[in-house]
Amino acid sequence: MKIGTLVDEVLRRTRDPQGLGTPRESVRLLVDHAARLVNMMAAARVVEREFVLEPLRTLYDLDEVVHTLGTPVARLMAIRVDGVDLVRGDWRDTARLDRLWLRRHGPMPHTWAPVGGNLFMVYPAPPAVQMMAVLTLVVLPPLSTSDDADVDMPEELRGRILDLAEAFVFMRRRQPTDVRRALERATVPVPEMSS
Amino acid sequence: MPAAEIRELVDVLGAALVSDEAFERNLRTVLRELGGKDARIIARVLEPVSPSSATMVLPDELVHLRAVFYDDRQLDYLTHQQLRAVFGPDWRSRKGAPIAYTTEGESWRTIRLVPVPDRPSELPLIPLWSPLGADYPLGAIMVLAAELTDLPPAMLEWLDMWTALSVLALALAEDSPRRDVEMATVFDEAARALYPLIAPGRL
Numbered sequence: 001m002k003i004g005t006l007v008d009e010v011l012r013r014t015r016d017p018q019g020l021g022t023p024r025e026s027v028r029l030l031v032d033h034a035a036r037l038v039n040m041m042a043a044a045r046v047v048e049r050e051f052v053l054e055p056l057r058t059l060y061d062l063d064e065v066v067h068t069l070g071t072p073v074a075r076l077m078a079i080r081v082d083g084v085d086l087v088r089g090d091w092r093d094t095a096r097l098d099r100l101w102l103r104r105h106g107p108m109p110h111t112w113a114p115v116g117g118n119l120f121m122v123y124p125a126p127p128a129v130q131m132m133a134v135l136t137l138v139v140l141p142p143l144s145t146s147d148d149a150d151v152d153m154p155e156e157l158r159g160r161i162l163d164l165a166e167a168f169v170f171m172r173r174r175q176p177t178d179v180r181r182a183l184e185r186a187t188v189p190v191p192e193m194s195s
Numbered sequence: 196m197p198a199a200e201i202r203e204l205v206d207v208l209g210a211a212l213v214s215d216e217a218f219e220r221n222l223r224t225v226l227r228e229l230g231g232k233d234a235r236i237i238a239r240v241l242e243p244v245s246p247s248s249a250t251m252v253l254p255d256e257l258v259h260l261r262a263v264f265y266d267d268r269q270l271d272y273l274t275h276q277q278l279r280a281v282f283g284p285d286w287r288s289r290k291g292a293p294i295a296y297t298t299e300g301e302s303w304r305t306i307r308l309v310p311v312p313d314r315p316s317e318l319p320l321i322p323l324w325s326p327l328g329a330d331y332p333l334g335a336i337m338v339l340a341a342e343l344t345d346l347p348p349a350m351l352e353w354l355d356m357w358t359a360l361s362v363l364a365l366a367l368a369e370d371s372p373r374r375d376v377e378m379a380t381v382f383d384e385a386a387r388a389l390y391p392l393i394a395p396g397r398l
Contacts, residue, residue, distance in 0.1 A: 167385065
């Protein structure tokens with residue numbers, strides 16, 4: 001979908017087709033950010049990469065994955081070892097059950113868990129170097145200023161992007177009732193596309 | 196999450212009504228709130244532990260302590276009353292491998308290991324290749340804590356819009372000629388509605 005078309009649609013929805021109340025470039029910026037947020041909500045842009053587990057190590061930083069991808073990562077979606085998905089758990093549950101979890105090692109990891117926004121646990125740690133695959137939700141790159149720039153998102157999320165961008169334009173115009181109406185549509189939970 | 200991009204969003208959404216001073220002040224507040232949401236957790240090995248000292252002060256940039264480890268073990272947090280019940284009235288002078296920690300005085304930043312370590316930590320003088328793996332230092336204290344950063348880390352780039360909405364919610368609620376309580380509420384509602392959708396499982 002072209003960003004110029006989305007901008008036209010948002011301006012039409014906000015009853016300002018000529019962009020007199022809100023400059024077109026401002027609407028483009030808001031549409032761009034709405035698309036990034038919808039990508040986060042729907043987990044739309046997921047990429048898979050190989051990642052090396054170190055011996056006896058359970059904690060890793062997403063920065064280490066970002067380094068191999070070369071693009072910002074929002075969150076980890078899944079981890080696979082030898083084609084098998086590890087179970088996603090809660091690190092606090094693991095810590096309650098095993099006070100030695102930080103250095104626990106075993107033949108094969110079976111659980112992973114996020115630790116805050118940037119760390120993740122792979123438990124138990126392998127005794128030697130092991131390859132795994134990480135599925136990460138990547139951040140959409142900022143779009144160019146051309147109306148022809150493509151928003152790299154599935155067509156079925158178009159309505160959600162428009163709803164959110166509409167709410168942002170009404171925020172700028174200080175129309176709280178319209179903001180709430182658009183936000184209500186935009187924030188209905190959306191099933192993650194990668195699941 | 197460069198501050199300039201957040202500033203641009205604040206200007207577009209708030210029609211350039213937020214001053215530079217209000218932006219900077221409220222951005223710091225929002226980043227502190229992100230620390231409370233565990234947006235960025237760090238694993239840090241603290242300074243060497245000597246057999247005679249059982250207390251240490253956590254660095255200022257750590258805003259929430261999530262876990263304390265000694266050697267391989269995650270230590271349990273116990274109150275002074277619980278420590279008296281477990282170790283007896285002389286709990287402060289017991290020596291051995293620590294299995295618990297407590298806080299000292301009024302600040303949660305000062306932590307005391309119980310029992311007092313009976314051997315020095317083995318922190319090497321050269322940087323470690325894998326401090327959380329094969330090079331994990333023996334007899335050292337490691338903490339997991341939320342970090343307050345002065346500059347927004349690049350990995351939080353996807354929180355640009357949430358941060359801008361949160362800054363606007365605070366800035367428009369302040370006592371100033373630009374005060375707009377209704378719009379401050381709208382920005383706050385939007386930030387609260389969006390966070391769990393874009394950062395599931397983080398609250």
